[in-house]
Amino acid sequence: MGSLLTLTISNCYMYFYQQDIVKQISNSGGLYFRYIDDIFLAINWPIRHFIKQVDRRNQFDSNIRLSANISLHADFLDLHMENQNGQLFTNVYHKPSHEPYYLPFNSIHPLHMKKNIPFAMFLRAIRYCSTFNAYLQERESLRMALLLNKYPGDLITSQFNRVLSKFEINDQLSIRNYERLRDQLIQSFHPSRDRTPFDHGKMMFVHYTYCTNMKSFPMKFHNLWHKYFDNSPINEITPILGTKNVDNLQKRLVHTRS
Template sequence: MYFFERQIVNQIRNSSGLYFRYIDDIFVTINWPVRHLLKEVDRWNKFDENINLSANIGSSVNFLDLSIEHRDGQLFTTVYQKPSYEPYYLPFNSIHPLHMKKNIPFAMLLRAIRYCSTFQSYLNEREKLRMALLLNKYPNKIIDEQFNNVLSKFGIDEPLTLTNYNRSRQKIIDSSIKEKQLVNYEKSIFVHFTYCSSMKTFPIKFHALWDKYFDKSPINEVIPILGTRNVDNLQRRLIHTKSKI
């Protein structure tokens, strides 16, 4: 695909356009007549018999989970959900660590702020998200807590309003993304344990015991990394086991 698209990218950029691709989804903005663009798409399809591009041309387009619309010289964006979308998230009553569940409302609201270019579209998306989380048994207290954590993480100490939305949103967009720290596998030990409600305090106790017994030992240079796995219960077996016909 890389060699296939080089010609297309150069052609788009030479015409002052934009070209983005994620796997097999391509997004292009360019000031060409529709007829000319369709002609070029047909020509691109002849580059390789194994690749077939289909064009969706207009003033609005859906790219991955983002909806983009061009109105009077301005771009408006919001969250896009496919027709097959259903509001299913990790149920709050599932046997998973609490931090995994808390991360869902946090990440989803952060996406809503980044994607929604107007305050009204943000409000609509936030309420749809709240309803979906409530359907998945998330307590209102957890939802509100994580929604507030999104703002506090970026130093925003006031609720989002029509007046401050654009300014606060831009602050979030401009914030640098924390780089993922690389794991030194030569000095790391991975410990996986089966998570259940009685094991909530296990990570804290494990690290306390590690520091107690290995604090002055050469092994203390090794960093323990704890991970969880789900309980192998009947529900998981029914989901993952295919029936034999």
């Protein structure tokens, strides 16, 4: 990509380049989404008119060439969408080059990072899979991939259950209740609300190099903090611990593999 600013500058340029397109699509009651150089459109236009608009846009800048892929199904990022006899079907999209490889459980990373992988993947499976059968297939593929990466079965199951608990789903998903409970999860899914606001004037971020014998460090750190600063004005500052990984061969191999 060249300079580190290349992607940012490209996104800035595309933001202004797409304004007329977004306005035209919105005025026609369509949907427009873009991620870097991938664009997804859903609009009720005749195919000939759509192709004509694409050709017209290609005259604006010789450095940007739009190519149209019109079909009853589409893959956008990690989502597969399909028109099945007038019904919208969706599930998780895996590229042909996809391999069942995740952060190995025996790698030197904090446990909370490893727990978040099955949690996030299971949450994605429910959100993306519009039918119970598609969800089952994705869930079992995910479980098998995690087992191959040395994740304990009990941990996988506990993180699956944590997703249901987080969204107050008390019943196990089944073919009878899947549509209703999935809709409940989607309606209550608001990532921006779950983010903890940071007040940098009252928070101190401390990063330390994580290794196996540092598992108990966060608890010891907070105990010492409260012991020595409990009655001090500095106690108004909230320390937040973050981790850095050991720069070893395993880390480099994982980084290269991913």
